[in-house]
Amino acid sequence: MSAGGGSGGAHSAIPQNNIIAFGVIGGLAGIYGAHFLVDMISPYMSFLGALGAICGIVWGASAVRRVANYGLGTGVPSIGMLALGIGIIATTFGLAVGGIAGPVVALIFAALIGLVVGVLANKVLNMGIPIMVQSMIEIAAAGAIAIVGLSTSMIGTFMFFDEVVNGVVVAQGVATGVMTTGYIAVIFIAGGLAILHPYNANLGPDEKQDRTLACAFEKGAIAMIIAGIVATITPLASGAITILIGVAIWYISFSKYYKLVKRDAYMISGAGLLPSKEELE
Amino acid sequence: MEPLTSMGILALMGAAATIAGASEDLESDVGSQSNPNSQVQLAPQMMYPHRIYNKAVSGEPPSNALMCAIGGTTASVLMSTGASVMLALTIGSIIAAVIHGTYSVTSYIGRTASQKRFKQPLYLDLIRTHTPVIMGYAFITTFCILVVSYLMITAMAHPFPLPLLAFIWGIAVGAIGSSTGDVHYGAEREFQNVEFGSGLNAANSGNIVRKAESGLRNGIDNSWFCSKFGGPVTGIAFGMVVFLTGWITVVFDPSISETMGWEAIIAGAVIVLLLAIWNRKIEVDARKAYGPYKKDEEEVAA
Numbered sequence: 001m002s003a004g005g006g007s008g009g010a011h012s013a014i015p016q017n018n019i020i021a022f023g024v025i026g027g028l029a030g031i032y033g034a035h036f037l038v039d040m041i042s043p044y045m046s047f048l049g050a051l052g053a054i055c056g057i058v059w060g061a062s063a064v065r066r067v068a069n070y071g072l073g074t075g076v077p078s079i080g081m082l083a084l085g086i087g088i089i090a091t092t093f094g095l096a097v098g099g100i101a102g103p104v105v106a107l108i109f110a111a112l113i114g115l116v117v118g119v120l121a122n123k124v125l126n127m128g129i130p131i132m133v134q135s136m137i138e139i140a141a142a143g144a145i146a147i148v149g150l151s152t153s154m155i156g157t158f159m160f161f162d163e164v165v166n167g168v169v170v171a172q173g174v175a176t177g178v179m180t181t182g183y184i185a186v187i188f189i190a191g192g193l194a195i196l197h198p199y200n201a202n203l204g205p206d207e208k209q210d211r212t213l214a215c216a217f218e219k220g221a222i223a224m225i226i227a228g229i230v231a232t233i234t235p236l237a238s239g240a241i242t243i244l245i246g247v248a249i250w251y252i253s254f255s256k257y258y259k260l261v262k263r264d265a266y267m268i269s270g271a272g273l274l275p276s277k278e279e280l281e
Numbered sequence: 282m283e284p285l286t287s288m289g290i291l292a293l294m295g296a297a298a299t300i301a302g303a304s305e306d307l308e309s310d311v312g313s314q315s316n317p318n319s320q321v322q323l324a325p326q327m328m329y330p331h332r333i334y335n336k337a338v339s340g341e342p343p344s345n346a347l348m349c350a351i352g353g354t355t356a357s358v359l360m361s362t363g364a365s366v367m368l369a370l371t372i373g374s375i376i377a378a379v380i381h382g383t384y385s386v387t388s389y390i391g392r393t394a395s396q397k398r399f400k401q402p403l404y405l406d407l408i409r410t411h412t413p414v415i416m417g418y419a420f421i422t423t424f425c426i427l428v429v430s431y432l433m434i435t436a437m438a439h440p441f442p443l444p445l446l447a448f449i450w451g452i453a454v455g456a457i458g459s460s461t462g463d464v465h466y467g468a469e470r471e472f473q474n475v476e477f478g479s480g481l482n483a484a485n486s487g488n489i490v491r492k493a494e495s496g497l498r499n500g501i502d503n504s505w506f507c508s509k510f511g512g513p514v515t516g517i518a519f520g521m522v523v524f525l526t527g528w529i530t531v532v533f534d535p536s537i538s539e540t541m542g543w544e545a546i547i548a549g550a551v552i553v554l555l556l557a558i559w560n561r562k563i564e565v566d567a568r569k570a571y572g573p574y575k576k577d578e579e580e581v582a583a
Contacts, residue, residue: 074319077339182357182442186350189448193339193347193384200337201388203322204395211394215387222380226351229376233361250383257387261403264394271406274330274497280400 012209016066020138023059024107027052027145031103031152038156038236046156046237047245050227053149053191054220054249060142060195061216065209067135068199076203079139080196084188086113087143095148095160095174102158106144114140139195146191146223151178153227154187156236171236183230190226194219208264214257221250287531290436294429295524298454301425302519303512305345305454306462308418310507311411311500312336312385314344315459317467320489322392325399327487332404334411334500335392338384345422345455346448347384352377352423353430353447360443370427378420385415411500426450429523437527454519461518465511470503477571525552 030052037045060083068076087110094106118136121127129135152158155177163171178184198215199207228242262268267275308314312334313321321335338344356373360366386408393403430446433439439446471489472481493502504512529549535542 074340077343080339081343180442182445182448183354185445185448186354189343189347189350193343196339196343197384197388200339201384201391202395203337204392206397207395211391215391218383218387222383226354226380229355229358233358254383254387258390261390261394264397265390265403266397266400267402269402269404271404272402274332274491275400275402280328280330 012062012066014209014213016062019059019062023055023138023142023145026055027059027142027149028103028107030055031145031149031158034149034152034156035158043156043236043238044241046153046231047224047228047242049149049152049154049158050224050242050246051149053146053153053227054217054224056142056145056149057191057194057220057223058213058216060139060146061198061219062209062213063135063138063142064196065199065207065212067129067131067139069207070129070131076200077196080192080200082117083139083143083195084147084192085143086110086117086140087145087147087191088184088188089113090140090144091147091151091174092160092179094144095158099159102160103145103148106148107141110140110144111137114138142195143191146195147184147187150187150191150223150227151184153224153242154178154183154230154237155234156231172234177234186226186230187223190223194223206264208260211257211260211264214253214260217253218250218257221246221253224249284531284534287437290432291524291527291531294432294527295520297425297428297432298523299516299520301422301429301454301516302457302461303508303516304418304421304425305341305458305519306515307504307508307512308415308422309341309458309462310466310504310511311414311418312338312389313466313500313503314338315341316463317471320467320471320487323487324489324491325396325401325487328399329487329489329491330399330401331489331491332407332497332499333489333491333503334385334407334415335389336385336415337388337392338381340455341459342452342455344381344384345426345458346451348377348381348419348423349426349430349451349454350444350448351380352427353444356427356431357443366431370424370431373427374420374424377423378416381419382412382416386412407499414501414504422454426454453522457519457522458515462507462511462515465514466503466507470506525549 030048034046034049037048064076064079068079072079090110090113091106094109095102098105114137115133118133121136122129122132148158151174155172155174157171159173160175161173162169162176194216197219198212201215202212224246225243228239228246231237231242232239314336318335318337321333324331352373355376356369359369359372389408390403393401426447430443430450433446434443472485473490475485491498529545533541533545533548535545
């Protein structure tokens with residue numbers, strides 16, 4: 001049904017390969033940047049992790065847009081939740097076994113789970129969406145980047161276990177700092193909605209790529225602000241800069257989004273009646 | 282804990298949950314979220330442009346989970362800095378409501394802009410009037426869910442942290458609002474112009490009621506209608522879920538002995554069974570009283 005997007009692939013001004021590169025390189029650069037620069041410069045650098053997460057979120061939103069354009073309709077929210085579900089499993093596994101290579105292991109592991117889910121969806125459930133397998137890999141990997149990025153931004157490191165020197169915990173790891181405290185719940189849902197909401201909010205036959213991606217930046221900025229709120233109470237991450245940059249990105253991307261809505265809408269009216277019969281014909 | 286004290290806490294939790302359920306349903310009705318949304322989304326395509334707020338922040342469970350998780354996270358951050366509980370829960374709910382407001386606005390303006398070819402106008406006064414209402418209901422829902430979660434952790438020694446518990450209760454309240462309250466808005470309010478109980482004929486798809494008692498119908502009219510029955514019934518449903526799930530373990534406390542734990546499970550199963558039988562009876566009685574398509578059958582017979 002065209003109310004759920006036209007079938008036969010989305011029109012994109014920016015090719016998906018560029019967005020994949022943006023998501024993977026930007027995401028990993030942000031995560032590693034935050035991890036090392038927090039040690040070398042100051043906890044203020046933890047905001048880089050959230051910037052990496054925004055790169056992953058934009059990538060994920062773009063992948064959701066491509067696959068959901070085949071008429072997924074009400075399946076759009078489900079696919080976003082699926083992405084973060086895979087992302088959580090991959091992140092826990094990747095960070096626990098990967099050490100310093102943790103984010104990369106998480107990314108690869110998420111892509112593998114995404115591959116299995118994509119093949120199952122197409123071959124067993126017979127969904128028959130041509131780009132299903134590639135999109136599931138992308139969405140799962142983007143979800144993993146969003147989770148690792150937001151976690152790093154919250155506690156200043158992506159190490160899974162606490163760093164213990166002489167029996168004293170000197171730095172909290174993701175396991176105790178993010179998962180035991182329950183903040184993983186807000187990462188899951190804020191990251192998940194940031195990935196699924198942009199396409200869901202712009203659902204319709206006249207959806208445009210730039211508008212959807214502007215919304216993805218805006219929702220990513222909200223996730224960044226929340227990560228900043230949590231970072232205010234963790235010793236190795238600083239929340240103030242993260243919140244400030246998050247608010248700035250939110251403002252810029254929301255203004256851009258509203259500008260694009262004004263460009264695309266049929267008519268913007270302060271108040272008023274419905275279009276007349278003649279107008280509709 | 283004293284059984285009487287835990288019963289009191291449970292009653293408080295049930296009351297908070299009832300308010301949360303009612304406000305959750307009304308919040309989704311103002312923005313026509315969840316199931317009724319498909320017809321609101323479809324209407325312009327069938328040449329029925331409307332003045333109804335089209336807010337689709339995914340389904341109700343994820344969007345309420347987001348509000349409650351944000352509220353729980355902010356509150357837990359504030360409480361760990363030593364802020365008072367009341368202040369922490371309030372500020373957490375305010376931040377959650379504001380963020381929910383941004384989600385609502387982006388989905389209304391985005392979806393409307395994506396319906397350009399169906400000539401659906403974007404009404405700015407709808408944003409100005411509806412978004413504060415949505416945020417107000419979102420605040421009440423989040424606050425009540427946080428109260429339930431906080432009581433569970435401090436008074437009932439639940440092992441989960443606040444953000445996670447709030448997240449889970451957020452999904453629960455969204456799921457109940459979606460299954461209980463939506464029926465009232467979707468089937469009865471959007472299609473008041475067709476005969477009661479006639480189902481949704483394909484020819485009526487998208488032909489939702491767009492005119493109100495005076496002027497054009499909007500989301501606030503819909504929440505007014507739903508506040509008469511759909512909202513309160515959602516509140517009672519969610520309050521019962523919270524109260525009865527807690528009640529079985531308060532009366533049969535598993536921490537006293539293992540036998541008590543099994544008795545709690547049996548009590549839960551009995552409650553589910555009783556409610557299932559009762560619901561079945563209501564359904565059969567309703568069908569007898571109103572009857573599906575009686576007229577059609579007579580015509581076929583004749």
